[in-house]
Amino acid sequence: MTSLTETKPMSSPTSSDALILTETSGAVGIIRINRPKVLNALNPELMTQLAVQMEKWDADSAISVMLLAGSERAWAAGADIGDMAEQTAISMYERDQFATWDRIARIKKPIVAAVSGYALGGGCELMMMCDIVIAADNAQIGQPEINIGVMPGAGGTQRLTRAVGKAVAMDVILAGRNLTAQEALAVGLVSRLVPREHWFDAALKVAQDLAKKPSVALRLAKEAVLKAHELNLTEGVLHERKLFYMLFATEDQKEGMKAFAEKRKASFKGR
Ligand code: CO8
Numbered sequence: 001m002t003s004l005t006e007t008k009p010m011s012s013p014t015s016s017d018a019l020i021l022t023e024t025s026g027a028v029g030i031i032r033i034n035r036p037k038v039l040n041a042l043n044p045e046l047m048t049q050l051a052v053q054m055e056k057w058d059a060d061s062a063i064s065v066m067l068l069a070g071s072e073r074a075w076a077a078g079a080d081i082g083d084m085a086e087q088t089a090i091s092m093y094e095r096d097q098f099a100t101w102d103r104i105a106r107i108k109k110p111i112v113a114a115v116s117g118y119a120l121g122g123g124c125e126l127m128m129m130c131d132i133v134i135a136a137d138n139a140q141i142g143q144p145e146i147n148i149g150v151m152p153g154a155g156g157t158q159r160l161t162r163a164v165g166k167a168v169a170m171d172v173i174l175a176g177r178n179l180t181a182q183e184a185l186a187v188g189l190v191s192r193l194v195p196r197e198h199w200f201d202a203a204l205k206v207a208q209d210l211a212k213k214p215s216v217a218l219r220l221a222k223e224a225v226l227k228a229h230e231l232n233l234t235e236g237v238l239h240e241r242k243l244f245y246m247l248f249a250t251e252d253q254k255e256g257m258k259a260f261a262e263k264r265k266a267s268f269k270g271r
Contacts, residue, residue: 066109069113075119112131133192136181139184
């Protein structure tokens, strides 16, 4: 595996009570979900901390890419069932947890997901809010909410169907059938498969490689791809065109094309 630049912990990786652990590696902001006793089940506090940290890095010019990781055993086995078990329709409505999830969906910088083990329910939905998913070959990905009397609620019926089509989405959501990592790759739900032992370092390498690219172009390209889920083809192409024109206002466009002509490696400044 390629050597990785040194990481700088921001929260102590040994602190067992922190819900998320953060560190940086160059221009990559790394977040690890840290509730190992419950397979990284996502409770409201954790999701709030995640949104706050991501928004902080989204506004920080020193960070151009984020890497979101679980553990080797579990990316996240879903929303926290214990937290939801006694809720009522009104209490769920009033606490409006999804507002926090929507904040994560609005992050502009690319998010790489390092997924190993279980990515279930809300875990699968969180994974689908990331941009490039590096899945270990042991990953199990699904929406098993049907088995506990509910259904996906954080965008699963919509994002999964858009990603894999109706036939597979119905099988995963109605039958509660988990996909293997190989199946998830075949249907386009994850970007790349890696051996289990490289679940984290392979994803970090992808994030570090992205961080070397022109960061304004990265953000606008992410925006354009996400619009493909929302706009029709004519509107989507027009939107893409405007973003494409905008990139000609960046120094990185001048540098990238000049470097190509001069047969040298471009040195991007992120502006
Ligand atoms: N919530 C809370 N605790 C969990 C969760 C979860 N989603 N998943 C696992 N745990 C806990 C277990 O209860 C267990 O705790 P304990 O040791 O105290 O008994 C511990 O994690 C280890 O789990 P298991 O012993 O069950 O481990 P196994 O290896 O035997 O099984 C499984 C692993 C198959 C992943 C199993 O734990 C499982 O089926 N988990 C639940 C998966 C699930 O149903 N996920 C969907 C949850 S609902 C959801 O995500 C809705 C999202 C939309 C709304 C979001 C905002 C409100």
